[in-house]
Amino acid sequence: MRKSKFYWALSDGWTMSGRSLKHIFREPESLLMAIGLPVAIMVMFVYIFGGAIETGTEYVNYVVPGVIITCAGFGSSLIAISVTQDMVGGLFERLRSMPLLPSSLMVGHVTGGFIRNAIATTVIFLVAILIGFRPSAGLLEWLGIIGLLALFMFSLNWLFVAIGLITKSVETANAATFPMLFLPYVSSAFVPTETMPTWLHAFADNQPMTPLIETLRGLLIGTPIGNNAWLTILWFGSLLIISFILSVVIFKRKKKE
Amino acid sequence: MKDSIISVQNLKKSYGKHTVLDGLNFEVERGSIFALLGENGAGKTTTVRILATLIQADSGIATIAGYDTHRESESVKQKISLTGQYASVDELLTGEENLVMMGRLNHLSSNTVKKRTAELLDQFELTNAAKKRVKTYSGGMRRRLDIAISLLASPQVIFLDEPTTGLDPRSRRNMWNLIQQLAKNGVTIFLTTQYLEEADQLADKIAVIDSGKMVEEGTAEELKRMIGDEKVELTFDNAKEFQQASELLQGQVSEVEQRISIPAGSPESLRKLLNTLHEHGIEPSSVNFRKPTLDDVFMDITSRKRKEQSVHA
Numbered sequence: 001m002r003k004s005k006f007y008w009a010l011s012d013g014w015t016m017s018g019r020s021l022k023h024i025f026r027e028p029e030s031l032l033m034a035i036g037l038p039v040a041i042m043v044m045f046v047y048i049f050g051g052a053i054e055t056g057t058e059y060v061n062y063v064v065p066g067v068i069i070t071c072a073g074f075g076s077s078l079i080a081i082s083v084t085q086d087m088v089g090g091l092f093e094r095l096r097s098m099p100l101l102p103s104s105l106m107v108g109h110v111t112g113g114f115i116r117n118a119i120a121t122t123v124i125f126l127v128a129i130l131i132g133f134r135p136s137a138g139l140l141e142w143l144g145i146i147g148l149l150a151l152f153m154f155s156l157n158w159l160f161v162a163i164g165l166i167t168k169s170v171e172t173a174n175a176a177t178f179p180m181l182f183l184p185y186v187s188s189a190f191v192p193t194e195t196m197p198t199w200l201h202a203f204a205d206n207q208p209m210t211p212l213i214e215t216l217r218g219l220l221i222g223t224p225i226g227n228n229a230w231l232t233i234l235w236f237g238s239l240l241i242i243s244f245i246l247s248v249v250i251f252k253r254k255k256k257e
Numbered sequence: 258m259k260d261s262i263i264s265v266q267n268l269k270k271s272y273g274k275h276t277v278l279d280g281l282n283f284e285v286e287r288g289s290i291f292a293l294l295g296e297n298g299a300g301k302t303t304t305v306r307i308l309a310t311l312i313q314a315d316s317g318i319a320t321i322a323g324y325d326t327h328r329e330s331e332s333v334k335q336k337i338s339l340t341g342q343y344a345s346v347d348e349l350l351t352g353e354e355n356l357v358m359m360g361r362l363n364h365l366s367s368n369t370v371k372k373r374t375a376e377l378l379d380q381f382e383l384t385n386a387a388k389k390r391v392k393t394y395s396g397g398m399r400r401r402l403d404i405a406i407s408l409l410a411s412p413q414v415i416f417l418d419e420p421t422t423g424l425d426p427r428s429r430r431n432m433w434n435l436i437q438q439l440a441k442n443g444v445t446i447f448l449t450t451q452y453l454e455e456a457d458q459l460a461d462k463i464a465v466i467d468s469g470k471m472v473e474e475g476t477a478e479e480l481k482r483m484i485g486d487e488k489v490e491l492t493f494d495n496a497k498e499f500q501q502a503s504e505l506l507q508g509q510v511s512e513v514e515q516r517i518s519i520p521a522g523s524p525e526s527l528r529k530l531l532n533t534l535h536e537h538g539i540e541p542s543s544v545n546f547r548k549p550t551l552d553d554v555f556m557d558i559t560s561r562k563r564k565e566q567s568v569h570a
Contacts, residue, residue, distance in 0.1 A: 008364055015361045019347065026349040026390070090345025094406075097309040097339040099331060100362055 005101075012104030013111070020112020023082070024119075030078050034120040037181075038071035039127050045190055046131060053191055057221060061135075064128045065216035066189025069209060071124050072149060073184065075117040076156035077177035079109050083164025084173035106247055109164075110157045117153045141219040148219075148232060152212060155240035156180075162247040165254070189213050208235035262287040262414060262445050263308065268317035270303055270469075277303045278314070279469040285447060285462070290440045292460035293449045294555070300469040301449035302342065305418050308447070309339040321414060338407035339416045344399040345406075346391050352402050353378065353387040356409065363410040370409075377405040381435070397428030404435070415439065417448040421455060433458055453555055467559050480554045487521040487548050489530070491541040498539045505533055521546060 024031055042063065050059035086092050086105060095102040125133075137145065160176070167173040186200065187193070187209035193201050204210060211231035218225035263285035270278040278300045285291040293301050306312045308319055310330040318325065324332040346355050353374060360370035378384045381401040391399060400420065407415060420436065421429040436459055440446050450456055456463045457477045465473040465480070473480060491506075492515060493499035499515040508519035521527060534541065 011364075012362055015358055019350065019358055022354070023349050090341040090343045090403075091347065093311060093341050094339060094345045094359075095362065096311055097334060097337065098363060098410075099334040100364065104362075 009101055009104065012100050013107035016104045016108025017111035018108075020082075020108045021115060024112060024116045031116055031119065034071065034075040034078065034116060035123050037074060038067050038120070038124055041070060042067040042124070042128065043131070049190075055192060057223075058132065058134075060128065060132045061221045062217070063190060064125075064133050064135075065213045065220060066184055066187070067128070068121055068124055068149070068216065069152070069189060069213055070181065070184045071120050072117050072153050073156060073180040074177065075120050076113055076153055077160050077180040078116075079113040079157055080160040080164035080167065080173040080176050081170060082112075083109055083161055084167050084170050087165065088168075088170065103248065103251060106161050106251065109161055110154065113157045113160075114150075114153055117157075121149065135220040136222050137220050144229075145216060145219050148212065148215060148229075151233070151236050151240065155236045155243060158240060158243035158247055162243055162250055165247060165250045183207070184209055184213075187213055208232070208239070211235065260287045261285060262322055263291070263447065264318075264320045265304075265308075266318045268304070268307065268319055269315045270300075270307065270312070271315060277469050278307075278317075280317070281466070281469065281471055283464050283471060283474060285445060287445055288440070288443050289461040290436065290446045290448065290459050292456035292463045293447070293466060294451070294453065294456045294463055295449075295466040296451060296559075299466045301451075301466065302418055303469075304466075305339070305416050305447070305449060309337060309416050310334055311339075336412060337414045337416060338410065338412040340403050340407045340418065340420065342418045342422060344403040346394075346399055346402050348392040349390060351388050351390050352383050352394070352398075355391060355402060356406060359406045360409045365410065373409050377408060381405045395428075397424055397431060400424065400428070400432060401435070408439075412444070414445045414447060417446065419449055419451070421450070421452070429455075465555060465558055467563075473554075473558050481549050483554065483557075487546055488518045489521045489527065490516055490518050490543075490545040490547055491534075492516045492543045492545075493539075494542040501537060502534060502539050502541070505537065505539075506530065518547075 045063050045067075046060045050063065053059055053062075055062040083106070086109075092102065092105060095105055163176045164173055167176060184190070186196075186204050187207055188204065189209065193204040193210065196204055208231075211228040212235070214223070214228040215225055215232050217223050218228070261284040263283075265281055265283050268278050268281040269276075281300070281304060283291075293304060295301050303312070307314050308321065308326055310326050310333050313327050320326065321333050322336050324336070326333050346352075347358070350358065356374040356377060357370055360373060361367075365373065378387050381404070383398065383402060383405065386394065386398060391402065394402065404415075404417070404420070417436070421432050424432060433455070436446060436448070446459075448455075448459065460477065463475065463477060463480060464471055473483070475483075491502065493502060494515075496515065499517075503510045503517055506517055506519055508517045510517050519530065
């Protein structure tokens with residue numbers, strides 16, 4: 001039975017993705033964490049801080065894009081942990097001694113992470129609607145939202161695959177997930193950046209999360225987008241390419257050790 | 258004419274200034290069980306990793322079935338399987354799912370995957386646990402599943418890196434039986450171990466390595482013969498009698514345990530020995546016969562080599 005390399009690459013990626021999918025439902029802790037944490041943050045902001053924050057719209061409408069990004073970012077960062085687990089355990093070694101492209105292992109984690117994220121973000125959207133979120137987006141806007149979120153998730157997924165390949169222990173990989181929990185706070189996710197001190201304002205305005213959130217917000221509730229959409233695609237498109245190349249390079253270097 | 262399937266010539270590998278392999282040479286005969294015996298850090302795992310194409314040696318040649326493990330690694334991978342020190346099974350999947358997944362990754366047809374999975378579950382006595390998650394398996398079951406996975410693609414050479422480390426004595430015995438069964442089917446088995454008893458039980462040929470160098474090679478019998486014959490061990494309760502006996506007899510004396518070891522020799526020499534003691538009114542508290550174990554061989558070889566090294570240094 002000889003089939004093309006391309007066929008086997010797809011087949012292996014598919015097999016590994018199937019494994020990651022099984023993991024999502026057999027280890028529901030990480031799915032629950034990926035959903036529970038952002039929901040808690042959302043509820044906290046809407047009901048506790050939201051009343052005091054002046055955003056020009058209903059606060060729940062303002063905050064949803066930020067919560068979605070926090071959710072997706074955190075969800076992606078969990079990939080680092082599972083990649084490290086495979087490296088520390090023997091699976092990675094065994095795959096490398098077999099006649100297949102071991103990079104299918106990475107493909108599996110990226111796809112699995114994407115599906116987990118898709119589930120988590122859907123749940124968050126639903127919870128948001130339950131607590132009063134009323135988006136004005138039409139079909140085209142929703143397609144845009146899905147496209148942008150997919151770009152965001154895939155670029156982060158590959159970034160965290162790279163991080164998972166570098167880290168030597170599961171604990172370190174765990175620590176690598178924390179920045180993703182905090183980065184959205186220093187953006188326009190929860191409060192308008194103008195309310196921050198000047199130096200922080202400058203950082204918040206120019207970090208990649210802000211144009212992404214502004215674009216999502218514009219698509220969801222019709223606030224002006226300006227050139228944020230292009231900035232977002234530029235930022236996360238580059239991140240996707242860089243992370244992907246980085247992962248492949250680190251992966252190949254592992255072989256020579 | 259010997260038919261060797263693995264051939265290693267002057268293999269060297271270092272990490273920075275730390276030399277792990279320092280010119281290793283050996284041959285493994287097709288269909289045999291070969292044991293690489295050494296302490297932790299002797300270079301066992303590094304050797305296996307080079308042979309299994311995971312890492313590259315700094316210099317030297319390693320071939321499997323005639324293929325170079327570095328330049329022709331794709332062909333080598335078709336012939337081998339590796340079971341590492343840590344069971345590389347997926348805890349969240351069931352035993353059966355693990356086999357099916359790895360079967361697919363081995364690019365077997367779906368019929369073959371199904372057939373091999375059922376066969377291997379049966380052969381490794383895992384049929385009852387097939388639908389249970391590996392998380393619930395015992396250490397011995399995990400190891401069995403791990404080895405079952407490595408057999409999916411019917412490899413010619415199986416690398417087992419410390420296959421019984423961390424197993425309880427009964428699981429270890431079972432693993433030994435299993436390895437012997439595999440060898441009967443004509444597969445070549447390359448195992449590493451730090452247990453001399455294991456090498457003694459299983460291996461057709463044993464290579465003792467220390468600090469990345471081969472220190473001795475041979476069958477278990479050959480290695481034991483180097484250490485010499487069966488010994489009689491005489492132990493004494495009385496310190497004075499022990500002193501007296503150690504002056505009379507020519508043997509290895511252990512002051513702490515008040516014990517004297519003497520080559521057993523013939524029944525005649527044994528009778529003389531006991532008579533001599535009797536004539537002097539000395540009664541040993543116990544008399545034991547002891548066959549040399551591989552432990553003796555190992556201790557003897559490694560300490561001798563180290564002494565030589567320190568003399569040269």
